[in-house]
Amino acid sequence: MKNPSSLRIAMSERVIIADGAMGTMLQEANPTLEDFQGHEGCNEILNVSKPELVKSVHRRYLEVGVDAIETNTFGANWANLAEYGIEDRIYELAFAGGKLAKEVAEEFSTEAKPRWVLGSLGPGTKLPTLGHTDYINLKSAYSEASKGLIDSGVDALLIETTQDLLQAKAAINGARVxxxxxxxxxxxxxxxxxxxxxxxxxxxxxxxxxxALEPLNIDLIGLNCATGPAEMSEHLRVLSKNSSIGISVMPNAGLPQLGANGATYPLGPExxxxxxxxxxxxxxLTLIGGCCGTTPAHLKAVVTRLENHPVATRKIVQEVGASSLYQFVPFRQDQTYMSIGERANxxxxxxxxxxxxxxDWQSCIEIARDQIRDGAHMLDLSVDYVGRDGVADMNELASRLATSSTLPIVLDSTEPAVLKAGLEHLGGRSVINSVNYEDGDGPNSRFAKIMPLVVEHGAGVVALTIDETGQARxxxxxxxxxxxxIEDLTKKWGMSVGDILIDCLTFPIATGQExxxxxxxxxxxAIAQLKVKYPLVQTTLGVSNVSFGLxxxxxxxxxxxxxxxxxxxxLDSAIVHPSKITPIARIDPRALEVALDLVYDRRVFxxxxxxxxxxxxxxxxxxxxVETKSSKITRAAELAALPLIERLERRIIDGEKVGLEADLMEAMGSGIKPLTIINEHLLAGMKTVGELFGSGQMQLPFVLQSAEVMKTAVAILEPHMEKSNDAGKGKILLATVKGDVHDIGKNLVDIILSNNGYSTVNIGIKQTVNQIIDAATEESVDVIGMSGLLVKSTVIMKENLEELSSRGLAEKWPIILGGAALTRSFVEQDLADNFDxxxxxxKDAFEGLSLMDSMMAIKRGDEGVTLPALRQRKTPNTRANREPNLDTNRSDVIENNELPTPPFYGSKIVKGIPLASYLNSLDERALFVGQWGLQGKRGEYEKMVEDEGRPRLRALLNDVQSKGW
Structure with a gap:
């Protein structure tokens, strides 16, 4: 093991301040074409043609007190130098740039204030994800540049300004070599x-x-370039709360402004x-500095404020999961299992x-994308087929899925070469399916050949319970x-327990064999006991094998x-086809009973x-x-036999569109107003869906089906709604918060408000706080409305409010929050207490309309109008106010009973008991009245239970389940 460097030690103690822009400083000297050796604009040539010019820039930054300087090697990579035809000079120019910086750093370095050199490695001009080049070529080129920098004496390698995650992986792994x-x-x-x-x-x-990048054994992760610091704040907040490694930032001096003399940067030093x-x-943060537009004056101001500043402690709540090029997907999903689509096999x-x-590659991609629309969280991809070239097929499909799939890919193959081909096309973090001990774990085993690929690409891994003697039964x-x-993967291969997905294997149980x-x-x-022994490990199954033969x-x-x-x-995840899964609530009770008896072998003798x-x-x-088709026909017949109103609710619960429009027209024809149909009947169905989802009886793909039927119903009813003639009453921005794709409730709010005279700006799903602020400012809205279904969305809403407060925007817009995971007490107590x-x-679109009416009346200055008071939680003192009466009479119980020996002394925490196994024993009244203080007359109490008690309990249970407790 190498001894830690002085830079590493310093980073653990204080914030390291790096320099600012290099390129603009060099251009100020107006180098000639001769200086560039005929390669105009190639700043790296100046390392050998004008070394004193490069050194002078380094000195200007060191003179103002920075701790570290970057080498003039941003473009010393294959892509940039190839444009000048000098790609054979990568090592030479990298070494020269590092040597110059190291010499100047040593001029200023003292025992009391050492100076360090960061070897700069820029992104080049070729994006491998778009097919401009390939992973292997980039990895080799970055390895060569890194070797030149290391040989020159640099203290760190800084891979910066990366725009493509696959390029970043190639650079990191090349540098690691x-x-x-x-x-x-x-x-x-x-x-x-x-x-x-x-x-x-x-x-x-x-x-x-x-x-994608944190598992690649890097020491710091951060942001640089493109924007000023204001635009980076939200992203730094994400890194701060989720990164287990140090964080760096090097912003531009604001967003560039184009003028007559080119781009200028507006942000001053202070x-x-x-x-x-x-x-x-x-x-x-651990490392800070500047990028485009920053000068020695900027860094002098930074040094004055932050020299020898300690690194602040962060509270990290890290989620484990995988990612596509576009988004992160956690292995543990709110209120449901992680669904891995199985059809691309x-x-x-x-x-x-x-x-x-x-x-027919496009058809293959469409089959994969259909599963995205069906609600899958990840996609399993298997091209193994007798007689096919698996590497060639994987190259074709992985390269296409890299940009066409918003979901992470599970690479499913027994062949290391096929897995390697897939990994080298995917910029996000994939999962390898799978490793096992079928042929042992020796140097020639598949296990030993696959695991280096897992480590190099930072992938998650599915591990099957198969050993040298066979499949574990x-x-x-x-x-x-x-x-x-688990012990092997963590101790020998350095994996985190949470990145391992153990498959305990399913076998057919309907063969009739004893x-x-x-x-x-x-x-x-096995699943239950494994979760007790290793609470952080993930579990997965290929479910359909259990029913083979039926x-x-x-x-x-x-x-x-x-x-x-x-x-x-x-179980945390399952490889399934959503169309082959039915919510428990839809299964015939007798069939459900017998199926459970079959699963648990409840034969009677x-x-x-x-x-x-x-x-x-x-x-x-x-x-x-019985055929699947006839089952659907039977269900349709059962639906048609129900009374109209009950049928409408059932259509939402079952996600059944066929016949929906006719039922809605019949309801309106009978005199029921469209808003009444929505508010009293369709929303009743959605409430049932929410309850089934929260209790685990309905999974996310079916919730999405129900939401789609609701959306269709509202679209059918909207043209028939009475519109208010009072136009221009006010404007509201509506957004589903970052990381959440559920928008049925938000869209309903849009319809209700717009049909009552309000202008709505609906900016869609997965909106960051920056996007919300920018849209609210651009559209000059009066109110902001944020929604989300997931438990984690409540955390995002809290962060968004914090960001509004930190930017001084809290009083600019009133905020309305809604969504299934929220409760009134959480918003009006926890959030309101910390929002300026x-x-x-x-709780629904109609309360949103009422709040909007009040907010706009207050803005107009209407007299006597106030918002509903924030709800205060009742917390009565349950402690008795008097001394207890002690009964001193002796009981008639005989005193010579044998005392039982307790199984243990003191307190003991039993872990791993599934929540569902003891949830039925929960005393709601004791919780609501005794602990939460929800008291009142009978009618008031029941209303409090429905409005606050049960929604709050559901949110709490959802939160607990999402954390795997």
């Missing part, structure tokens, strides 16, 4: 560039960048220093296989193999029931050992001759 070959400790830093749009150039969110001081204290989908054999066997896998009867139970027990209708029911039971046991009840036989009888402006909770 050079670092591993060096006998010194070299700090490795990666900085991405987030544009003013809120994403990297190719569309990557900061969460995706962090997830303004930059003020921003960076706030960032250092608020976000716990040459051995599991006939449609995909036919498209693959025909080399019993609970104990599964646990033993899982334990061996040895398979308990296979389902063994898998469920007809399609029976498979759908058994798959659905087994999946539901596995989720209760602690008489005294002679004869089986008098075999759930397998009954299950087969229930589905004898006005914020209110709207």
């Amino acid at each position: 050079a670092i591993d070959d060096c006998d010194r400790d070299i700090v490795l830093i990666a900085q991405v560039t987030v544009e003013a749009t809120g994403t990297m150039l190719l569309g990557s969110e900061i969460g995706a960048a962090l997830n 303004e930059l220093a003020k921003y960076l001081a706030e960032f250092v204290d608020s976000y716990g 040459a051995n599991g989908s006939r449609a995909f296989r036919d498209a693959l054999l025909a080399q 019993t609970c104990d066997w599964k646990l033993a193999v899982a334990t061996r896998l 040895e398979t009867r308990r296979d389902g139970i063994e898998t469920l027990n 007809n399609p209708a029976a498979r759908t029911v058994l798959n659905s029931v087994f999946l539901a039971e596995a989720v209760k046991a602690g 008489d005294q002679d050992g004869n089986c008098t009840y075999d759930p397998l036989s009954v299950f087969l009888e229930l589905f004898d001759g 402006g006005t914020v209110r909770y709207a």
Whole structure:
């Protein structure tokens, strides 16, 4: 192990201040074409042609007191130098640039104030994700440049201004090759560039960048270039709360402004220093500096404020997961399992296989994208097929999915070469499916060949409970193999437990063979016990194998029931096809009962050992001759037999569009107003959907189906709604917050408000606080409305309010918040207490309309109008105000009873008990009255329970379940 460098030690103690712009400083000297050796604009040539000019820039920054300077090697890479035809000079120019910087740093370095050199590695001009070049070529070129810098004596490598995550991976891994070959400790830093749009150039969110790059053994991650510090604040907040490694930032001196003399940067030295001081204290930064437009004067102001400033402590709440090029997806989903779409599999989908054999790549991509629309969280991709060139097929599909899929890819293959091909096209963080001990873990095993790829690309990994003796069938066997896998992957290969997805394997339980009867139970027990032993590990299953051999209708029911039971046991994810899963609430009660009996092998035997009840036989009888299509027809007939109002609600719950328009027209024809249909009947169905979702009886894909039916119904009803003639009453901006794609409630608010005379600016889903502020400012809105369904959206809303306050914008716009995970008490107490402006909770679109009416009346100055008072939580003192009466009479119980020996002394915490197993024992009244203080007369109490108690309890339970408790 290498001894830690002085730079690494210093970074652990204080904030390191780096220099500012290099290129603009060099251009001020007006180098000649001769200085550039005929390669005009190639600043790296100046390292050998005008070394004193380059040194003079370094000196100007060191004179103002910076701790570190960057080398003049930003363009010393293959892509840039190839444009001049001098790509063979990468090492030469990198070495020369590093040597100049090191010489000047040593001139200024003292024992009391050492100076360090950061070797700059820019992005070049070729984006591998877009096919401009490939990963291997870039990795090799960055390795060569890194070697030149390290040989010159630099203290760190700074990969900066990256715009493509795949390019960043190639640069990091190329740099790592050079670092591993060096006998010194070299700090490795990666900085991405987030544009003013809120994403990297190719569309990557900061969460995706962090997830993709942090596992690559870098020391710091940060931002530089493109924008000024103000635009970086939101992204730094994400890094601060989620990054387990240090954070850096090097902003421009504001957003560039184009004038007659070209681009200028508006931010002065004191303004930059003020921003960076706030960032250092608020976000716990380790390394700061400047980028375009920053000068020695800017850095002097920064040094004056922050020299020897300690690194602030950060509270990190890190989510584990994977990412596409565009977004991060956590392995543990709010209120549901993580669904891995299974259809892009040459051995599991006939449609995909036919498209693959025909080399119809676009059809293959459409099959994958259909699963995105169906609500999958990740996509499994398998091209393994006898007679095909798997590497060639993977190159074709992974390169296309890299930009066409918003979801992370699970690369499913037994061949290391095929996995390698996929990884080298995907900029996000993928998951490898899979590793196991089928042929051991020796140097020639598949395990030993796959794991270096996992480590190089920072991938997650699915690990199957298979060892040298076969597929683990019993609970104990599964646990033993899982334990061996986890210990191996973490201790030998350096993986985090949370990045491992253990597959405890499913086997067919409907074969009728005695040895398979308990296979389902063994898998469920293994999942539950594994989660107790390793709470942070992920669990996954390929569910459909459990029903192998049954007809399609029976498979759908058994798959659905087994999946539901596995989720209760602690399953985090499943490889499934949403159309082959049915919500438990939709399954016939008798079929559900028998399916559970089959899963848990609840056969009944008489005294002679004869089986008098075999759930397998009954299950087969229930589905004898039943086809999936006829099941749908039966459900449609049942729906048609219901009364109209009940039928409308049921359509929402079942996600059934067929016949919807006719039912709505019939309802309006009977005299029911459109708003009444929405408010009293359709929303009643959505409320039931929410309750089923919260209790785990309905999974996310079916919630999305219900939401789509709701959206369709509202679109049908909207033209028939009475519109207010009072135009121009006010304007509201509506946004679903960052990371949340659910917008049915927000869109309903849009319709209700716009039909009542308000102008609405609906900017859509996954909106960052910067996008919300920019749109609100540009559109001159009066009020901002934010919504979200997920539990984590409540955290984002809190952060958004904090950001509004920190920017002095809290009083500019009143805020209305809504969404399934919110409660009135959370908004009007927790959030309002920490927000300088006005914020209110709207439980539905109609309360949102009422709040909007009041807010606009107050803005107009109407007399006597006030907003509803913020709800104050009642917290009565439950402690008795009098001394207890002690009864001193002795009981009649005999005193010579034997005392039982307790199993343990003191307190003990039992972990791993599924929440569902003891939730039915919860005493709601004791909680609502005794703990939360919801008291009042009978009618008032019941209203408080419905308005605050149960919504608050649901949000709390959702939060607990999302954390895997």
